[in-house]
Amino acid sequence: MSKPLLAGIEAGGTKFVCAVGYSPVDILKEIRFPTTTPEETMTRAYDFFKECQEEYGPIASLGIGSFGPVDLDRRSKTYGYITSTPKVRWAGTDIVGFFKSRMDVPIGFDTDTGAAALGEGRYGAGRGCDTFLYLTIGTGVGGGVVVDNKALHGLVHPEVGHIRLVPREDDTFQGTCPFHGTCLEGMAAGPAIQERWGKPGIELPEDHPAWDLEAYYLAQGLAAMVLTLSPQRIIMGGGVMHQPQIFPALRRYLKEFLNGYVDRPEITEEREDYIVFPERENQAGITGALLLAQDQLGAVQ
Amino acid sequence: MSKPLLAGIEAGGTKFVCAVGYSPVDILKEIRFPTTTPEETMTRAYDFFKECQEEYGPIASLGIGSFGPVDLDRRSKTYGYITSTPKVRWAGTDIVGFFKSRMDVPIGFDTDTGAAALGEGRYGAGRGCDTFLYLTIGTGVGGGVVVDNKALHGLVHPEVGHIRLVPREDDTFQGTCPFHGTCLEGMAAGPAIQERWGKPGIELPEDHPAWDLEAYYLAQGLAAMVLTLSPQRIIMGGGVMHQPQIFPALRRYLKEFLNGYVDRPEITEEREDYIVFPERENQAGITGALLLAQDQLGAVQ
Numbered sequence: 001m002s003k004p005l006l007a008g009i010e011a012g013g014t015k016f017v018c019a020v021g022y023s024p025v026d027i028l029k030e031i032r033f034p035t036t037t038p039e040e041t042m043t044r045a046y047d048f049f050k051e052c053q054e055e056y057g058p059i060a061s062l063g064i065g066s067f068g069p070v071d072l073d074r075r076s077k078t079y080g081y082i083t084s085t086p087k088v089r090w091a092g093t094d095i096v097g098f099f100k101s102r103m104d105v106p107i108g109f110d111t112d113t114g115a116a117a118l119g120e121g122r123y124g125a126g127r128g129c130d131t132f133l134y135l136t137i138g139t140g141v142g143g144g145v146v147v148d149n150k151a152l153h154g155l156v157h158p159e160v161g162h163i164r165l166v167p168r169e170d171d172t173f174q175g176t177c178p179f180h181g182t183c184l185e186g187m188a189a190g191p192a193i194q195e196r197w198g199k200p201g202i203e204l205p206e207d208h209p210a211w212d213l214e215a216y217y218l219a220q221g222l223a224a225m226v227l228t229l230s231p232q233r234i235i236m237g238g239g240v241m242h243q244p245q246i247f248p249a250l251r252r253y254l255k256e257f258l259n260g261y262v263d264r265p266e267i268t269e270e271r272e273d274y275i276v277f278p279e280r281e282n283q284a285g286i287t288g289a290l291l292l293a294q295d296q297l298g299a300v301q
Numbered sequence: 302m303s304k305p306l307l308a309g310i311e312a313g314g315t316k317f318v319c320a321v322g323y324s325p326v327d328i329l330k331e332i333r334f335p336t337t338t339p340e341e342t343m344t345r346a347y348d349f350f351k352e353c354q355e356e357y358g359p360i361a362s363l364g365i366g367s368f369g370p371v372d373l374d375r376r377s378k379t380y381g382y383i384t385s386t387p388k389v390r391w392a393g394t395d396i397v398g399f400f401k402s403r404m405d406v407p408i409g410f411d412t413d414t415g416a417a418a419l420g421e422g423r424y425g426a427g428r429g430c431d432t433f434l435y436l437t438i439g440t441g442v443g444g445g446v447v448v449d450n451k452a453l454h455g456l457v458h459p460e461v462g463h464i465r466l467v468p469r470e471d472d473t474f475q476g477t478c479p480f481h482g483t484c485l486e487g488m489a490a491g492p493a494i495q496e497r498w499g500k501p502g503i504e505l506p507e508d509h510p511a512w513d514l515e516a517y518y519l520a521q522g523l524a525a526m527v528l529t530l531s532p533q534r535i536i537m538g539g540g541v542m543h544q545p546q547i548f549p550a551l552r553r554y555l556k557e558f559l560n561g562y563v564d565r566p567e568i569t570e571e572r573e574d575y576i577v578f579p580e581r582e583n584q585a586g587i588t589g590a591l592l593l594a595q596d597q598l599g600a601v602q
């Protein structure tokens with residue numbers, strides 16, 4: 001008997017990645033295209049899977065990791081929807097329903113960062129951790145939490161990007177978040193850097209004061225997350241984290257803010273293997289989506 | 302065959318509770334006494350268990366929920382110790398070792414709030430929740446997190462009392478926490494109320510401005526926890542929460558701080574069953590300790 005064919009979608013706010021494979025790390029075919037309207041983008045994904053079925057035979061299950069907020073509550077009427085997203089055209093889109101009505105296979109569903117966290121957990125920097133945190137610092141600040149190989153959901157799902165920060169005395173920037181102003185995303189995501197300093201992060205030199213301030217704010221958010229979750233590792237990716245000078249400053253500030261209260265060498269010795277860059281950077285999301293597909297087969301068999 | 306006899310210790314900073322029973326809620330005998338020196342207090346607990354064995358036969362397992370910080374890492378040399386506690390005489394006490402060398406039964410070990418959270422989860426206000434938060438606001442601010450019926454540990458264990466707050470404009474109090482000044486515990490635990498207003502909370506009238514400020518700070522901490530963990534319920538006990546007027550103000554401020562971002566009726570409609578008082582108040586800790594004992598038998602059998 002041949003292995004079941006898995007399909008995955010990493011549904012991002014800027015681009016979609018779709019893939020099929022016999023395992024989450026044995027991808028046969030992958031496609032990436034920009035996110036436009038829901039109808040056009042989802043149809044393009046569906047057309048890709050139709051093609052794949054002609055080439056490789058029937059798809060056994062689908063996993064979707066989607067930008068959000070999304071409704072992950074299986075008892076809810078809007079389960080599988082993208083809900084109150086600022087990307088207006090996508091608010092209220094029944095993404096799971098779209099594929100369910102066309103493909104009739106079991107569908108696993110999570111947030112984009114939840115899926116990426118699962119991918120990094122199984123095949124990347126989260127290996128061996130029971131509890132870890134995965135963050136992306138890009139156009140927004142998003143995060144996924146994994147506990148015992150499952151993405152944590154609870155009431156909805158973590159939204160660590162919106163933790164409130166204490167602005168540093170020398171920073172008068174009001175923050176970009178329409179909900180909270182000076183929350184983590186409002187102060188430290190890519191657009192906040194661009195607005196505060198007048199140009200995008202990528203154009204600022206490595207020794208620009210922007211990076212120390214960036215580490216200061218990220219570490220404030222991390223301190224709250226460490227005190228709430230006690231992660232065994234913190235994986236930080238996204239465009240902004242391509243500035244490697246942020247990492248040492250981040251470890252220093254996290255230690256300073258916790259001030260000895262969490263008395264572990266990971267923090268007090270500013271260990272380099274505690275706050276780390278992802279190992280599977282651009283693949284974590286789609287790997288996680290395929291893991292969600294694989295989980296569905298476990299549940300069904 | 303008779304049921305195995307369980308023993309439990311709720312080791313608090315002010316008092317110890319010890320009990321034996323055939324189930325966590327079928328207690329045969331219980332004793333409460335003040336916490337003095339480690340030697341004297343632990344010996345008193347051990348003497349109680351010896352007596353119980355004479356009366357009821359051999360104890361099958363022991364569960365300990367201890368004040369801390371404690372070392373919960375089974376691979377660590379100081380597993381089962383109370384570590385860097387501000388209660389100086391207890392720093393470095395091998396509490397699991399003390400009982401292990403005398404009783405030769407399997408011992409389950411967790412924080413006091415972790416144990417209490419488990420007790421509330423199984424038999425109290427946390428029933429039916431996959432992910433919930435249990436907090437006590439008393440001499441300190443402590444918390445336990447339960448995910449899928451297990452107390453969350455990770456790197457150490459949650460220490461939500463030390464989340465940094467933004468002081469309210471009209472409050473110049475510097476906070477009581479020796480580590481962080483204006484963290485949640487430093488601004489909102491019982492001693493902070495007493496120092497800020499010149500008398501203990503219990504002597505302040507119900508309409509005193511202390512309670513609105515208290516709710517303001519507690520809600521700030523809760524907002525960070527909700528964004529990180531997404532709990533399905535928040536259970537809040539401890540001396541300070543005996544002021545029932547805190548609850549409605551807390552729900553109002555939590556909604557205000559999240560400002561629509563976590564778009565769930567539990568928060569936006571300020572639901573009374575989202576932030577709740579414990580159901581098993583004074584019994585949650587010892588019930589949880591007995592659950593830890595029971596878990597040991599599952600693991601051993």
Ligand SMILES: Nc1ncnc2c1ncn2[C@@H]1O[C@H](COP(=O)(O)OP(=O)(O)O)[C@@H](O)[C@H]1O
Pocket residue numbers: 012014136137138139140189190191194200201202237238239240241242243
């Ligand atoms: N090398 C870099 N250094 C600093 N900022 C960067 C860098 N690359 C991208 N960014 C910023 O990150 C944001 C884009 O994040 P990215 O993770 O690439 O995409 P998205 O979050 O949209 O998926 C933009 O605000 C951009 O300015």
Ligand SMILES: Nc1ncnc2c1ncn2[C@@H]1O[C@H](COP(=O)(O)OP(=O)(O)O)[C@@H](O)[C@H]1O
Pocket residue numbers: 313315437438439440441490491492495501502503538539540541542543544
């Ligand atoms: N009814 C009350 N109203 C307000 N504060 C109270 C009340 N009862 C106790 N406290 C305060 O709570 C703290 C004691 O907390 P408690 O939970 O009883 O014990 P502990 O935290 O030491 O186990 C003290 O600071 C006390 O002033």
Ligand SMILES: [Zn+2]
Pocket residue numbers: 161162163177178179180181183184185186
């Ligand atoms: Zn925000």
Ligand SMILES: [Zn+2]
Pocket residue numbers: 462463464478479480481482484485486487
């Ligand atoms: Zn503190």
